[in-house]
Amino acid sequence: MSARSALGSRTAALPAECDVAIVGGGVMGLATAYHIAQTSKAKVVVLERSYLVSGASGRNGGGVRMQWGDEGNVRIMMESIEICRGLTQELGINLWFRQGGYLFIARSAGGEARLRRNAELHRSIGAPTRLLSGEEAREIVPELDITGVKLAAFNAEDGVVFPWPFVWGYAGQAIKKGVVVRTHTDVLAAEHDKDGLRLRLGTGETLWAKVVVNATGAWSHDLNRSLGVELPNRPHRHEILSTEPLKPFLDPLVVDLATGLYFSQSTRGEIVAGITMPGPHDTGTTVDQRSSLGFLAHLGSTLVSLMPRLGSLKVLRQWAGPYDVSPDGEAIVGPTPGHPELVQVCGFTGHGFMMAPAVGRILANLIVKGERHPMLARWDPARFATGNSDRREDMIIG
Amino acid sequence: MTQRVFVCRCEDVTVAEIDHAISIGLESIEEIKRYTGLGTGPCQGKECTVALVRLLLDRGRIGADAVQPFTARPPSEPVTLAELATLEPPRRGKS
Numbered sequence: 001m002s003a004r005s006a007l008g009s010r011t012a013a014l015p016a017e018c019d020v021a022i023v024g025g026g027v028m029g030l031a032t033a034y035h036i037a038q039t040s041k042a043k044v045v046v047l048e049r050s051y052l053v054s055g056a057s058g059r060n061g062g063g064v065r066m067q068w069g070d071e072g073n074v075r076i077m078m079e080s081i082e083i084c085r086g087l088t089q090e091l092g093i094n095l096w097f098r099q100g101g102y103l104f105i106a107r108s109a110g111g112e113a114r115l116r117r118n119a120e121l122h123r124s125i126g127a128p129t130r131l132l133s134g135e136e137a138r139e140i141v142p143e144l145d146i147t148g149v150k151l152a153a154f155n156a157e158d159g160v161v162f163p164w165p166f167v168w169g170y171a172g173q174a175i176k177k178g179v180v181v182r183t184h185t186d187v188l189a190a191e192h193d194k195d196g197l198r199l200r201l202g203t204g205e206t207l208w209a210k211v212v213v214n215a216t217g218a219w220s221h222d223l224n225r226s227l228g229v230e231l232p233n234r235p236h237r238h239e240i241l242s243t244e245p246l247k248p249f250l251d252p253l254v255v256d257l258a259t260g261l262y263f264s265q266s267t268r269g270e271i272v273a274g275i276t277m278p279g280p281h282d283t284g285t286t287v288d289q290r291s292s293l294g295f296l297a298h299l300g301s302t303l304v305s306l307m308p309r310l311g312s313l314k315v316l317r318q319w320a321g322p323y324d325v326s327p328d329g330e331a332i333v334g335p336t337p338g339h340p341e342l343v344q345v346c347g348f349t350g351h352g353f354m355m356a357p358a359v360g361r362i363l364a365n366l367i368v369k370g371e372r373h374p375m376l377a378r379w380d381p382a383r384f385a386t387g388n389s390d391r392r393e394d395m396i397i398g
Numbered sequence: 399m400t401q402r403v404f405v406c407r408c409e410d411v412t413v414a415e416i417d418h419a420i421s422i423g424l425e426s427i428e429e430i431k432r433y434t435g436l437g438t439g440p441c442q443g444k445e446c447t448v449a450l451v452r453l454l455l456d457r458g459r460i461g462a463d464a465v466q467p468f469t470a471r472p473p474s475e476p477v478t479l480a481e482l483a484t485l486e487p488p489r490r491g492k493s
Contacts, residue, residue, distance in 0.1 A: 006422035053432045164432045244440055244476060291472050293485065300482030311480030317442055317471035
């Protein structure tokens with residue numbers, strides 16, 4: 001492997017055929033490629049339409065938490081955080097992983113009930129979540145205005161990462177293990193050919209694969225539609241901002257359940273913040289990555305009232321990225337109904353990045369060994385057609 | 399010019415680091431930004447983008463006609479959260 005393509009390239013040579021073609025060079029696709037290459041001799045190709053880190057994997061807030069409302073999600077994030085602990089060494093790149101915890105605050109009776117239920121669940125499966133009063137929350141974040149706070153929940157093992165090196169790290173190691181990562185190459189369509197799929201590429205090339213993985217998240221419709229597949233996940237624009245860097249002063253990522261505001265201090269020192277926006281949400285399939293002044297206004301006023309000292313902090317930049325929202329908030333992972341050669345890994349509804357370390361391994365084990373992790377039953381892409389879709393999670397933020 | 403010259407003063411990105419990014423195959427300014435952090439500090443690329451472009455041209459990595467700066471992100475200058483908090487709240491449907 002030449003140094004020239006150590007992180008993928010538009011000129012990486014494609015084979016005519018491969019075992020697994022992964023469409024989408026985000027964290028899901030690259031983590032999956034890495035684990036397949038680590039556990040098998042399969043020939044793997046990753047195709048990315050733009051450059052790596054161009055999509056949602058390069059646009060999210062980097063939060064990593066095990067504080068979920070549903071047992072399966074808590075467990076999968078315990079698995080993911082366990083992987084994160086050794087991942088800087090494993091991938092050979094600084095991921096800026098910092099376990100400062102997640103602090104949830106509740107101001108309503110409903111929010112309080114959710115945090116109590118979560119803490120009980122977490123205790124029963126060994127996730128170290130503690131319930132705190134408003135005053136105790138202020139011991140962790142002294143600048144918080146705790147007026148009206150009924151209850152808070154804190155888990156010291158939750159944390160934040162810097163998403164960019166995470167993606168580069170998986171790419172670099174996957175390539176070292178023989179994966180071909182081709183950037184700036186669009187997949188126009190997939191067609192059945194022999195017992196696999198043939199991908200027609202925007203460059204005029206074609207690539208045949210025994211298995212194709214659709215890891216394009218919010219952009220997944222076009223590839224699915226070329227095979228006549230309709231799945232109900234839809235892109236939803238989510239905005240975020242970051243500020244000038246400060247010396248470390250804020251340990252946890254703070255989430256205000258009442259407003260959907262979240263903010264953390266990255267290891268680079270910036271405050272990174274996002275919020276649930278009022279107003280109707282776009283339900284089309286087009287990804288919208290525009291930034292808005294309305295977001296700055298709404299986030300600014302909400303954040304400053306929760307933590308008035310941040311008022312003098314300057315915002316350096318804002319951007320947007322898509323959540324890939326599935327109707328029941330559950331991911332869509334596994335063979336596609338009617339097209340078993342096409343494997344989905346989509347629909348993560350805003351928490352795909354944090355789950356990717358575990359999901360990459362789970363999906364690789366499915367593809368290589370046929371091993372079925374318990375979460376694959378509920379993530380089954382066929383559930384929408386069979387009416388087995390069920391909303392289990394009420395801790396989706398943003 | 400020594401390898402310890404800074405291209406991006408906000409994020410301490412040096413010529414050596416840009417050369418490393420080039421050596422592992424990164425070609426565009428968007429990629430180099432996301433690999434090195436160049437342009438993500440207080441100046442948001444206003445000081446360093448031109449220096450980076452000159453370096454890429456010097457190294458023969460891009461042609462002058464192919465130069466694309468990375469996407470400019472609002473706000474155009476740093477603004478305090480308190481100032482933003484005084485803006486009108488978003489109207490429904492205009493978020």
